[in-house]
Amino acid sequence: MINAPTHASLAEVTAIDTRGRGPLLLLLVAAVAWLVLSGILALIASIQLHSPAFLAEYSWLTHGRTQALRETAFVYGWAANAGLAIGLWILARLGGSSLRALNWTIMGTLFWNLGVAAGLVGIATGDMTSFALLQLPRYVQPLLLVAYAAIAIPGVLAWSGRRMNRTYASQWYIIAALFLLPWLLIAVQSMLFWAPVRGTLQAVAAGWYAQGTWTLWLAPLALAGAYYVVPKVTGRVLPSYEFAPLAFWTLIVIGAWTGGRHLIGGPVPAWIATVAVVASVMVLFHHVVLWLNLRVVFSGTGNAIVFMRFGFVAYLASGVLAAFTAFRGIAAFAQFTFMTPALEMLGLYGAISMFFFGSIYFMMPRLTGQPWASGALVVGHRWLVMLGIAAGIVALVVAGWIQGAALLDPDLAIDAVLERVKPALLASTAAHLILLGANLLLFVNVLQSAWAGCRANLPAGTPFRQPATLEATAS
Amino acid sequence: MKNAPLFFLGLLGAVTFSWAGLVLGSHAQLGKLGPYFDEAESLSFPQPVSGLAARGERVYADLGCAACHTQQVRRPGYGSDQERGWGDRQSVARDYIFRGRPLLGDARIGPDLANLAGRKAGAPKQEELLRFLYLGSKTHAPYRFLFESREIVGQRSIHALEFPDAMMTAPGHEIVPTERARTLAAYLLSLNQSHVYPEARPVPREEPATEAAPAAAEKAGKAEEKP
Amino acid sequence: MNNAPENRDPRIDQAAVTDESLLLAHEKFLGKQPDEKARYRLLPLNLLFVFSGLIFFGATYLGRYSGHFDPKVFDETAPRGAAAAAAAPVDPVAMGRTVYTTVCAACHQATGQGLPPAFPPLAGSEWVNGSEERVIRIVLHGLSGPIKVAGTDYNSVMPAAGPGSGFNLSPEKIAAVLTYVRQEWGNSAPPVSVEKVREVQGQVGSRGPWTAAELEPFAQ
Numbered sequence: 051m052i053n054a055p056t057h058a059s060l061a062e063v064t065a066i067d068t069r070g071r072g073p074l075l076l077l078l079v080a081a082v083a084w085l086v087l088s089g090i091l092a093l094i095a096s097i098q099l100h101s102p103a104f105l106a107e108y109s110w111l112t113h114g115r116t117q118a119l120r121e122t123a124f125v126y127g128w129a130a131n132a133g134l135a136i137g138l139w140i141l142a143r144l145g146g147s148s149l150r151a152l153n154w155t156i157m158g159t160l161f162w163n164l165g166v167a168a169g170l171v172g173i174a175t176g177d178m179t180s181f182a183l184l185q186l187p188r189y190v191q192p193l194l195l196v197a198y199a200a201i202a203i204p205g206v207l208a209w210s211g212r213r214m215n216r217t218y219a220s221q222w223y224i225i226a227a228l229f230l231l232p233w234l235l236i237a238v239q240s241m242l243f244w245a246p247v248r249g250t251l252q253a254v255a256a257g258w259y260a261q262g263t264w265t266l267w268l269a270p271l272a273l274a275g276a277y278y279v280v281p282k283v284t285g286r287v288l289p290s291y292e293f294a295p296l297a298f299w300t301l302i303v304i305g306a307w308t309g310g311r312h313l314i315g316g317p318v319p320a321w322i323a324t325v326a327v328v329a330s331v332m333v334l335f336h337h338v339v340l341w342l343n344l345r346v347v348f349s350g351t352g353n354a355i356v357f358m359r360f361g362f363v364a365y366l367a368s369g370v371l372a373a374f375t376a377f378r379g380i381a382a383f384a385q386f387t388f389m390t391p392a393l394e395m396l397g398l399y400g401a402i403s404m405f406f407f408g409s410i411y412f413m414m415p416r417l418t419g420q421p422w423a424s425g426a427l428v429v430g431h432r433w434l435v436m437l438g439i440a441a442g443i444v445a446l447v448v449a450g451w452i453q454g455a456a457l458l459d460p461d462l463a464i465d466a467v468l469e470r471v472k473p474a475l476l477a478s479t480a481a482h483l484i485l486l487g488a489n490l491l492l493f494v495n496v497l498q499s500a501w502a503g504c505r506a507n508l509p510a511g512t513p514f515r516q517p518a519t520l521e522a523t524a525s
Numbered sequence: 526m527k528n529a530p531l532f533f534l535g536l537l538g539a540v541t542f543s544w545a546g547l548v549l550g551s552h553a554q555l556g557k558l559g560p561y562f563d564e565a566e567s568l569s570f571p572q573p574v575s576g577l578a579a580r581g582e583r584v585y586a587d588l589g590c591a592a593c594h595t596q597q598v599r600r601p602g603y604g605s606d607q608e609r610g611w612g613d614r615q616s617v618a619r620d621y622i623f624r625g626r627p628l629l630g631d632a633r634i635g636p637d638l639a640n641l642a643g644r645k646a647g648a649p650k651q652e653e654l655l656r657f658l659y660l661g662s663k664t665h666a667p668y669r670f671l672f673e674s675r676e677i678v679g680q681r682s683i684h685a686l687e688f689p690d691a692m693m694t695a696p697g698h699e700i701v702p703t704e705r706a707r708t709l710a711a712y713l714l715s716l717n718q719s720h721v722y723p724e725a726r727p728v729p730r731e732e733p734a735t736e737a738a739p740a741a742a743e744k745a746g747k748a749e750e751k752p
Numbered sequence: 753m754n755n756a757p758e759n760r761d762p763r764i765d766q767a768a769v770t771d772e773s774l775l776l777a778h779e780k781f782l783g784k785q786p787d788e789k790a791r792y793r794l795l796p797l798n799l800l801f802v803f804s805g806l807i808f809f810g811a812t813y814l815g816r817y818s819g820h821f822d823p824k825v826f827d828e829t830a831p832r833g834a835a836a837a838a839a840a841p842v843d844p845v846a847m848g849r850t851v852y853t854t855v856c857a858a859c860h861q862a863t864g865q866g867l868p869p870a871f872p873p874l875a876g877s878e879w880v881n882g883s884e885e886r887v888i889r890i891v892l893h894g895l896s897g898p899i900k901v902a903g904t905d906y907n908s909v910m911p912a913a914g915p916g917s918g919f920n921l922s923p924e925k926i927a928a929v930l931t932y933v934r935q936e937w938g939n940s941a942p943p944v945s946v947e948k949v950r951e952v953q954g955q956v957g958s959r960g961p962w963t964a965a966e967l968e969p970f971a972q
Contacts, residue, residue, distance in 0.1 A: 251556060253629050262543075309543070317620060320818070321822075386631060422764065457605065468634065515767075
């Protein structure tokens with residue numbers, strides 16, 4: 051069913067999409083390439099957990115370094131590139147005009163990815179910082195800061211030059227993410243590297259930053275995609291949308307306060323962990339409103355909706371579990387066990403990445419002007435990635451449970467603890483293998499689609515249907 | 526949106542608020558925390574870190590040891606940290622004031638190292654540590670790249686590792702720890718939290734706690750009977 | 753009222769609505785007065801309950817387990833002032849033991865039994881357990897010449913240990929070490945206060961070692 055667009059703004063694919071095609075595809079391809087690399091590193095790190103001698107002769111692949119490499123490639127490689135691509139695109143679309151100053155984005159993308167690559171080499175050769183989510187060597191961080199600003203310029207222009215004064219939840223979230231990450235980075239860099247604070251205060255600052263990257267940067271970018279794609283595909287007004295600002299501000303204001311969560315029982319004043327517990331519970335208000343808004347995701351159909359649905363459930367679950375495991379009684383058991391990577395996987399993979407996947411599946415055909423190259427690869431990726439994430443989380447939760455119980459018994463030597471966890475760790479390796487396979491499928495599909503999209507202008511007969519007008523009816 | 530400046534102010538305010546409260550707040554409280562002078566011993570604690578150990582800290586950080594080892598002993602009630610002999614008291618902020626980069630860690634795939642050199646039972650010697658790093662174990666990777674195998678010319682190096690089994694080394698060769706390995710060992714052997722600061726003492730309990738103590742002992746006794 | 757197109761093709765997700773109408777339809781809900789329509793009333797009330805519940809929980813929890821925002825409280829259940837209580841002054845006996853081991857034990861021995869014929873015992877000694885005026889002077893300025901302790905004669909020189917001497921012990925440490933020896937090895941004399949040591953030090957000033965005869969007036 052092909053409709054010739056009668057009015058420019060009513061057509062599904064317009065110049066807004068074709069103008070941004072090059073830079074956004076560049077960001078996307080880079081993102082998925084990092085995702086695959088991070089998958090390989092995750093597999094190595096996972097094998098090293100149950101077979102410590104694996105690749106032990108290479109100093110650049112000690113377990114600590116592969117962990118740091120995996121995490122960095124995932125967050126600063128995959129999530130950053132993908133999130134920025136989605137963010138810029140949604141800002142342009144909701145702003146109603148094409149992205150401008152895209153040369154900045156191209157340069158920024160090149161330098162950002164160069165910086166991440168240099169950072170990974172730095173980590174492998176011994177310059178990692180040992181702070182979670184901030185492992186990049188200090189010398190690439192200023193470069194990343196500048197590159198990030200360059201990438202974000204068209205986004206800011208799209209926001210300030212939007213054709214309608216109206217704004218939508220997606221825009222708030224993206225602008226917040228674009229605006230806040232540089233502040234987080236500057237603040238934490240100055241306190242950790244340029245003028246380091248004393249002793250365990252470094253752990254407090256690093257914890258604040260790590261939580262900030264999650265609540266003030268990645269989660270907003272992911273939620274922006276969900277807020278955009280869900281009503282677009284389901285064709286329904288989000289229920290209780292009048293409370294969306296509440297959800298937004300709760301996340302922004304309270305989110306970063308949960309930074310002291312991992313320091314519970316540690317050598318920092320007791321109030322830091324207590325404040326984190328309170329903040330983890332208070333931020334559940336954000337999750338309640340989000341549930342009210344986005345529950346229409348369960349009534350939609352289609353590929354992107356399946357990803358969004360998975361991500362939504364994982365996002366809510368990670369919020370509830372984060373609050374639950376923050377309490378001292380639970381933390382005493384779960385702290386320092388595989389529960390922590392399990393929760394990280396639920397948050398970063400299950401929630402953030404699944405939201406990103408959903409947005410990418412929706413965005414890519416509109417950038418290239420044609421459907422994805424292969425439907426089989428789409429379906430294959432969908433099932434494998436859901437299977438891999440679910441299996442990985444379950445394996446790590448089981449491992450964490452066994453490890454937590456075993457660590458409580460002082461007569462059980464630490465070697466024996468690892469021995470007990472081994473079967474679960476083997477399962478987690480299998481999950482990482484599945485995830486790597488899944489993401490390879492995505493990589494091939496993205497490359498093929500991007501290649502096809504770069505060669506062709508918009509084909510004469512577009513496969514997109516004419517979208518209807520959304521009636522503002524209360525639900 | 527009619528009030529874009531307000532929106533940006535709100536964003537900036539939110540991030541500054543959490544930063545000021547959490548990071549600056551604790552910095553105001555502990556940023557100038559100094560060592561504790563113990564009158565009884567006429568020494569101040571923690572003891573300054575030697576240059577060799579400070580360099581070893583960077584080796585510890587860049588190898589990513591913190592991915593598997595924590596450096597924080599928690600108080601009783603949080604796991605079995607103290608029963609395992611990892612330390613006799615909980616770690617406090619003062620323990621880390623001389624550390625260039627405190628590596629608290631967040632996973633215990635290996636044992637806690639906060640008080641490695643101060644352990645009452647089984648504080649390792651440098652020679653043992655280096656041998657362990659070279660050989661590895663069933664649960665620890667061998668870090669051979671921290672050592673070099675050298676042909677013995679003249680006298681053996683004073684740093685060469687001794688092995689119970691001579692077959693471990695090629696004939697006429699010796700295993701010598703590199704400078705990195707030796708600084709790492711010096712760092713590990715500088716990890717000592719055996720001095721008890723006033724704030725590290727268990728909080729004095731009210732009366733009900735002392736009443737509960739015999740009950741807990743009774744419970745423990747019962748648990749012992751069980752097996 | 754689902755006007756979404758069927759999305760059967762995994763290769764493309766059809767959009768149901770335009771961006772413009774998405775903005776317009778949602779903008780209408782923002783800034784709307786909650787009581788404008790009756791049906792909006794229930795939900796804010798529910799949310800209000802949730803929100804106040806969370807605030808109430810947060811405030812209670814924070815009040816209870818914040819450790820009073822004290823930087824030196826690491827145990828959130830600590831009662832107020834616990835940090836100050838834990839920071840009580842050093843135990844003079846423990847401090848005295850350290851001083852004794854480093855300064856005194858070489859001659860008087862760790863057991864306090866001394867080493868005849870030069871070094872008299874401290875355990876059961878009438879000089880140690882007797883007048884504090886006398887024993888403070890001995891430690892401050894030293895003692896030389898013959899002395900009879902517990903019926904046995906000794907003759908040697910004890911160096912001064914007070915401020916300005918080779919050992920340069922502060923009044924606090926002298927008080928601590930005397931308190932320690934006066935209750936160790938079966939001795940049971942009352943502790944010596946820092947003020948008393950300061951007082952004696954002020955009275956006497958600096959001088960050479962005492963002899964047993966010179967100390968006779970201070971025996972009481």
